[in-house]
Amino acid sequence: MIDNLQIVLELKDVAVHFGGRAGLLGSSGAVVKAVNGVDLEIRKAETVALVGESGCGKSTLSNTIVGLQAPVSGSVKIGGDEVVGADRRKLNDIRRKVQMIFQDPALSLNPRSTIGATIAEPLIVRGIARGKALKDRVAELLTQVGLRPEHADRYPHQFSGGQRQRVVIARALALEPDLLICDEPVSALDVSVRAQILNLLVALQQRMGVAYLFVSHDLSVVRHICDRVVVMYLGRFVEMADRDTFFANPKHPYTRALMSAVPEADPIAQRSKQRFILQGELPSPANIPSGCAFHTRCPLATEICSKVRPELTPRPDGASVACHHV
Amino acid sequence: MTASAHAIRQRLRRVPPSVIVVSVLLAAIVLLAVFAPLVAPADPNNQTLLARLKAPGFTYRGVTYWVGTDDLGRDLLSRTVYGARVSLGVAALSVIVSTMVGVSLGMLAGWFRGWTETIIMRLVDIMMSIPAILLAVLTVAVLGPGFLKLVLVLGLTRWPRYTRVAYAQTLQVSNLPFIKASELAGAGAVRILFHHVLPNIAGPILIVATAEFGLMILMESGLSFLGLGIQPPSASWGSIMSVGRQYLERAWWIVAVPGVCLFLLVFSVNVLGDWLRDQLDPRSRSR
Numbered sequence: 001m002i003d004n005l006q007i008v009l010e011l012k013d014v015a016v017h018f019g020g021r022a023g024l025l026g027s028s029g030a031v032v033k034a035v036n037g038v039d040l041e042i043r044k045a046e047t048v049a050l051v052g053e054s055g056c057g058k059s060t061l062s063n064t065i066v067g068l069q070a071p072v073s074g075s076v077k078i079g080g081d082e083v084v085g086a087d088r089r090k091l092n093d094i095r096r097k098v099q100m101i102f103q104d105p106a107l108s109l110n111p112r113s114t115i116g117a118t119i120a121e122p123l124i125v126r127g128i129a130r131g132k133a134l135k136d137r138v139a140e141l142l143t144q145v146g147l148r149p150e151h152a153d154r155y156p157h158q159f160s161g162g163q164r165q166r167v168v169i170a171r172a173l174a175l176e177p178d179l180l181i182c183d184e185p186v187s188a189l190d191v192s193v194r195a196q197i198l199n200l201l202v203a204l205q206q207r208m209g210v211a212y213l214f215v216s217h218d219l220s221v222v223r224h225i226c227d228r229v230v231v232m233y234l235g236r237f238v239e240m241a242d243r244d245t246f247f248a249n250p251k252h253p254y255t256r257a258l259m260s261a262v263p264e265a266d267p268i269a270q271r272s273k274q275r276f277i278l279q280g281e282l283p284s285p286a287n288i289p290s291g292c293a294f295h296t297r298c299p300l301a302t303e304i305c306s307k308v309r310p311e312l313t314p315r316p317d318g319a320s321v322a323c324h325h326v
Numbered sequence: 327m328t329a330s331a332h333a334i335r336q337r338l339r340r341v342p343p344s345v346i347v348v349s350v351l352l353a354a355i356v357l358l359a360v361f362a363p364l365v366a367p368a369d370p371n372n373q374t375l376l377a378r379l380k381a382p383g384f385t386y387r388g389v390t391y392w393v394g395t396d397d398l399g400r401d402l403l404s405r406t407v408y409g410a411r412v413s414l415g416v417a418a419l420s421v422i423v424s425t426m427v428g429v430s431l432g433m434l435a436g437w438f439r440g441w442t443e444t445i446i447m448r449l450v451d452i453m454m455s456i457p458a459i460l461l462a463v464l465t466v467a468v469l470g471p472g473f474l475k476l477v478l479v480l481g482l483t484r485w486p487r488y489t490r491v492a493y494a495q496t497l498q499v500s501n502l503p504f505i506k507a508s509e510l511a512g513a514g515a516v517r518i519l520f521h522h523v524l525p526n527i528a529g530p531i532l533i534v535a536t537a538e539f540g541l542m543i544l545m546e547s548g549l550s551f552l553g554l555g556i557q558p559p560s561a562s563w564g565s566i567m568s569v570g571r572q573y574l575e576r577a578w579w580i581v582a583v584p585g586v587c588l589f590l591l592v593f594s595v596n597v598l599g600d601w602l603r604d605q606l607d608p609r610s611r612s613r
Contacts, residue, residue: 112607122512
């Protein structure tokens with residue numbers, strides 16, 4: 001029971017497909033299987049990294065979790081409450097517990113609103129605070145993310161990229177969510193301010209116990225901040241492991257390819273590194289290869305890979321991998 | 327409060343002189359129209375048949391006609407001043423009506439997509455394919471002429487342009503992450519459209535509205551010319567000019583006086599509209 005309370009997000013066999021239905025004037029293209037049977041649990045104050053190439057379904061999955069995209073099947077539970085099939089009022093209530101931070105802070109803030117108004121919006125819309133209490137809460141949120149309360153009257157263009165991302169974080173925290181989806185939160189920022197934002201996220205987690213689903217393709221950032229790593233390929237998870245296990249002993253050939261693409265600081269290590277290079281392009285999610293989706297690019301692929309899809313199975317060191325050969 | 331008053335004063339100091347000039351001009355035209363009975367030297371409908379088509383400065387029985395008389399010997403200055411009421415009123419009100427209708431429909435189509443989009447945007451296509459003047463003629467023929475009917479006719483035939491602009495802009499803006507963030511905050515469609523979409527699409531719409539404003543005055547004069555707008559003897563700039571057209575070689579002032587007023591009005595509105603669009607954008611304000 002106590003264990004259940006600690007789980008902030010539970011995904012069971014979630015699938016999200018696009019298109020395929022013929023409209024009167026719309027085209028009846030192939031079904032794009034963006035997310036295809038995904039299970040995931042995130043606990044309180046935990047940081048899970050979701051890693052994969054663009055087009056692998058990361059963004060679709062995060063949109064599904066926050067409720068902007070309905071799954072075709074499966075179950076999404078937030079804090080124990082089922083999102084799929086919930087009525088609007090219930091959904092609105094559940095959604096309060098999940099908020100999102102976006103990649104580009106310049107586009108995540110309404111240029112015509114003061115940042116005070118932006119941060120206050122969730123509180124106003126949900127009728128949580130007004131008047132003096134609202135102003136105080138906005139000031140408190142600004143302070144929490146390292147800005148000053150008097151910044152509330154300014155417009156987004158008067159801030160730097162890093163400061164804007166702090167504003168975005170403040171807005172996301174306004175409803176005191178249990179889970180924050182961070183969609184590449186630092187990749188649009190200067191390298192010099194990345195660390196500041198990451199440290200802010202870590203500090204906020206320690207203070208408030210919020211959990212993060214950290215969507216990223218930057219493995220060095222992932223290594224810095226995450227407890228667990230999940231690797232996604234064409235709508236499925238191919239590897240899931242604790243951070244240390246993941247980085248010490250990557251198993252899935254796709255994971256190994258991703259790892260070998262990360263440059264080493266030490267040139268000698270970089271030169272002597274065994275490169276694991278993939279052939280070809282990422283196949284279209286509208287036409288996912290049979291069997292193991294990765295077999296078209298995998299250096300280890302054999303006949304079985306194109307016929308039987310490997311399930312995500314646990315390994316002795318705690319990692320789960322979907323591969324016939326490791 | 328004092329801070330914002332200070333900010334307004336600061337901002338006014340940076341208003342370019344051209345904007346101040348056109349604002350004064352616009353204010354003058356509006357005041358003339360509002361206080362027409364006080365300003366006009368004579369009754370605009372009073373005919374003096376012995377003083378027909380007289381040039382500016384003509385004096386007859388102690389009455390000086392500063393800008394001349396028209397074909398029925400009416401004081402052109404008074405008619406122009408009274409005509410401003412009609413022209414300004416019709417143009418302003420019909421622009422407001424068509425903006426409200428057009429922008430609302432455009433935002434709905436761009437936000438909800440699907441069937442709403444199909445119905446609204448196909449209706450726009452249909453409306454745009456019918457010549458506006460024809461539609462206006464038809465409507466007036468059914469409803470009959472009159473000031474408010476004219477406003478209604480012009481307002482309800484000219485909305486598709488705003489709809490197209492608002493629709494395209496809404497499509498663009500609603501894909502931005504800050505709209506998504508607002509949805510996550512729990513905001514409904516109405517709040518998102520009016521708080522987040524509308525302020526960010528107001529610039530292009532203002533441009534359309536200022537262009538349409540001049541066009542509305544011309545449409546009104548066209549309809550009045552056809553006898554479907556303002557009924558004689560009431561004056562509007564359009565009807566004065568359409569009468570003057572017949573006497574162009576003998577009495578150029580009949581067309582020139584309201585024509586110059588029309589030019590100044592449309593020009594002022596355009597300059598002011600451009601400036602206002604820039605002011606709506608906080609990014610250009612604090613430069």
